[in-house]
Amino acid sequence: MFEFVVREAVIPRLVSTDREGVIRELILSLRTSGHFQNTDIEDIVKAVMRREQLGSTGIGRTIAIPHSRHSSVTRLIGTVGISQPGIAFDAVDGEPVHVLVLLISPQDRPGDHLRALESVVQTLRDDGTVAALRAATTTDQIWQLIGGLNTPT
Amino acid sequence: MIGHQELMMPTLGPLRKTVTIANPNGLHMRPASAFAQKAKCFQSQVTVTHGGRRADGKSAVELIMLIAMPGANLDLEIHGDDADQALLELSQILSSAGDENPM
Numbered sequence: 434m435f436e437f438v439v440r441e442a443v444i445p446r447l448v449s450t451d452r453e454g455v456i457r458e459l460i461l462s463l464r465t466s467g468h469f470q471n472t473d474i475e476d477i478v479k480a481v482m483r484r485e486q487l488g489s490t491g492i493g494r495t496i497a498i499p500h501s502r503h504s505s506v507t508r509l510i511g512t513v514g515i516s517q518p519g520i521a522f523d524a525v526d527g528e529p530v531h532v533l534v535l536l537i538s539p540q541d542r543p544g545d546h547l548r549a550l551e552s553v554v555q556t557l558r559d560d561g562t563v564a565a566l567r568a569a570t571t572t573d574q575i576w577q578l579i580g581g582l583n584t585p586t
Numbered sequence: 587m588i589g590h591q592e593l594m595m596p597t598l599g600p601l602r603k604t605v606t607i608a609n610p611n612g613l614h615m616r617p618a619s620a621f622a623q624k625a626k627c628f629q630s631q632v633t634v635t636h637g638g639r640r641a642d643g644k645s646a647v648e649l650i651m652l653i654a655m656p657g658a659n660l661d662l663e664i665h666g667d668d669a670d671q672a673l674l675e676l677s678q679i680l681s682s683a684g685d686e687n688p689m
């Protein structure tokens with residue numbers, strides 16, 4: 434999963450407390466990585482929210498995977514954010530969401546999107562990993578939990 | 587209460603059918619959730635296999651893990667009293683193109 438997560442965009446402590454707020458926070462954070470323009474931000478937020486309105490991407494066990502296609506990206510990118518208080522997300526099990534993985538895919542790459550989704554649910558299958566992500570306080574910890582290696586500085 | 591007639595019912599084997607994914611984006615989260623939600627409406631056990639992977643049809647997460655691309659053939663196996671109706675309704679979800687905008 435670390436292959437498509439933009440490390441600099443990971444947010445160990447999300448500040449927003451509602452669904453659209455955390456989605457916008459994650460998209461703004463991805464923007465700083467330079468994969469799309471400032472002018473695309475609101476359009477991407479709208480696209481992800483439109484998708485949420487068709488059915489929550491809260492898959493249960495405090496996890497949500499908000500996502501959308503968008504023409505501004507040339508490859509699939511994602512980021513991870515952790516909410517300590519939890520976000521009301523209308524999730525399948527009705528529980529608040531603490532672990533968010535946001536994905537933005539190019540228009541014409543359905544296979545990449547399917548593989549990314551699989552990779553996310555596979556990584557988060559273990560309750561211990563989800564608990565450790567919720568307890569994580571740094572990007573390094575999150576990066577390691579999603580399979581990335583930290584280079585010593 | 588189990589009626590006399592039900593006790594006399596012969597045990598039927600599972601129903602099987604191979605269904606091709608018509609959705610242009612494959613079995614992504616929305617169709618997987620729709621499938622699992624529908625499968626939960628039935629008493630029958632629903633198993634979906636693809637490429638050597640097996641998923642409980644009542645779990646959207648397990649269905650996502652099949653990585654079923656557009657055009658992939660999925661093997662449905664349904665076991666239980668309402669298997670007939672379940673097979674009909676569940677195979678329809680897989681063979682429908684879905685509303686794909688947005689995904």
